[in-house]
Every structure is written in structure tokens, then in C-alpha cells.
Amino acid sequence: MKISVQSLYNWYRSVIRNPKYRWWVILGTLLYFVSPFDIAPDFLPIVGQIDDVFLLTLLVTEVSGLVIEGFKARRGNIDAKTANSAEDSTSKATVDVDAVSVK
Secondary structure: OOOOHHHHHHHHHHHHHHHHHHHHHHHHHHHHOOHHHOOOOOOOOOOOHHHHHHHHHHHHHHHHHHHHHHHHHHHHHHHHHHHHHHHHHHHOOOOOOOOOOOO
């Protein structure tokens, strides 16, 4: 059974797009940081810090993704109200243009 890194990454990204799973990843990462058990103990010079850095990167990525999506959603709701009023005034002046590529 061959599992490539790219297919594993694609599966992870498709699972994380669901907000429920994103919260589970954030909660699991926080619990891992507070728990006394570690996949690779920190007293090992380099290997001990690699898993912590990886999980910290995962935590920051997911939290920042939630913050950015929340910001875009709030901003989108505000912009949608102003865009509707702008659409009403510009819908009467539609211009069709034929584009020709120039080489």
C-alpha cells in the first residue's frame, strides 16, 4: 500500500475544511501541549522539539484560518449590503465588450 505525502496532505486539507474538525484539531493540539505525555520526549536534543514545533505550526495555522474566515465573513456581510445598492444603480448601464488577443 503506497501512501504519498501529497495524498495525505490532500486528505488532511479536505477534512479540515469542515469547521467541526477544525475545532477538534485545535482542541487536540492544545491538550497535547498541556499533557505530560509526548510522542518524542523533549530531552532528546532535536527530535524532541520537532513534534512540538510541528503541532505549534498546526495550531497557529488553524487558529489564523478561523480568524481570517471570521474577518472575511464579517466584512463580506457589510460589503454585501453596500454592493446590492451599487448593483441596482449600475445594472442599467451594462456594456458588452468583445475581447481580441493581441500577439
